[in-house]
Amino acid sequence: MKEKNNLRKTLSVFICVACCSLFVSCGNSNTGNADKTKDNESGISASEIDKKNGGNNDDDYAASRDIFAMDTYMTVKAYGSNADEAVEEAIKEIERLDGMLSATDKDSEIYKLNMNQGGSLSEDVSYLIERSKEIYESTEGTFNIAIYPIVEKWGFASGDYNVPTQDELNELLKDTDFSKVNYDKNNQSLLYETETMKIDLGGIAKGYTSARIMDIFKDLGVTSGIVNLGGNVQVLGTKTDGSDWKVAIQDPLDEDSYIGVLKTHDKAVITSGGYERYFEKDGVRYHHIIDPKTGYPADSGLISVTIVCSDGTMADCLSTSLFIMGKDEAIAYWKKHSSEFDTILYTENNELLVTEGIADQFTSELNITIINDDK
Ligand code: ADP
Ligand code: MG
DSSP states (O other): OEEOOHHHHHHHHHHHHHHHHHTTTOSSOOOSTTEEEETTOTTOOHHHHHHHHTSSOOTTEEEEEEEEETTEEEEEEEESTTHHHHHHHHHHHHHHHHHHHOSSOTTSHHHHHHHTTEEEOOHHHHHHHHHHHHHHHHTTTSSOGGGHHHHHHHTTTTSOOOOOOHHHHHHHHTTOOGGGEEEETTTTEEEESSTTOOOOOTTTHHHHHHHHHHHHHHHTTOOOEEEEETTEEEEESOOTTSOOEEEEEEETTEEEEEEEEEEESSOEEEEEETTSSEEEETTEEEESOBOTTTSSBOOSSEEEEEEEESOHHHHHHHHHHHHHHOHHHHHHHHHHTTTTOEEEEEETTOOEEEEGGGGGGEEOSSOEEEEOOOO
8 A cells, every 4th residue: 555655745735835926025035934035135144134124123023933733844934023923923822722522632721622412512612613614515525534444444533544344434424424413602611422533623623723823913913924733824914015825735746846836815724635635545546535425535626725714613514515525516616605615626638727816826837727607
């Protein structure tokens, strides 16, 4: 059995998106631990900048840190006089949420809920359950955090991969009815109807984390920043020169290349693809995004779906959902919700489709089909 080297892949996604999203914005950007750099000024060290500016009170002053969390490489970058504190708080928040939301860490809230068939919820988990229910309903069950028994069966939780039989999957599918995970909003608690049910926030956690970081940045007076959580990007404001950020969308068929570049501000740009985590057996590739109708990795004809939206949490849920739906259903869903998000769809036939709201900001060497909301 062949397993994808997830670490290497994630790192290359990170480099691709980081380089492309920052290549205009950051000049001599330096993203080591707690590195600080003056952007757009080559050859000036941080200490020289401090001397020159009399401290870090310059709008162009940047702080940046990298961290490995939630099973992926992340980078956080903020600008302005509070950049250091903002980045430090963002890292603390990533660590807090990672500890809370992991489905495999025995100390996490989610692990304990799964062991005890429910329990009382923190504010964060309560919010995430509500949002998951909302998207579960609007996608008619496609986004389903109760899919976890199936994710586990395939080995995506442990790394101990195997291909289940259809009978095994059919049996487990009975335990994935999210409507049987009873959420009591007043008491902020969950109660699973059967012992074998389990939830997993892997399809929403990174989007929520990037959204939380944007709030932390704003609370600290930061008006320009970018986070890249394993290829899931969210940006605050514009670059310090007032121009849009540039976010590259990775080519799902070539980890060293990208299918296009989006100019954007104040948005989450979140991508789902079967290339992110998979294993191969007998020449067949099995990835980690599960179609709840079949229990199999989604095989919808879409190989990459990017959601562009001001709400990072929703963007994460929808990238997973539209990837499973496939082109026609994804377009129909977007037409119903076109005021809420935009999307970039890439098919196994190399068809690249972009919704009208971002068509002017997206450039690609490939032919682009613009999807209009003509209903
Ligand atoms: P990534 O986390 O790699 O960016 P996604 O956001 O698409 O990718 O989330 C995939 C993760 O979501 C899987 O690893 C699994 O934990 C979970 N998941 C898989 N299928 C579903 C589904 N149908 N609905 C909700 N979550 C899912
Ligand atoms: Mg997702």
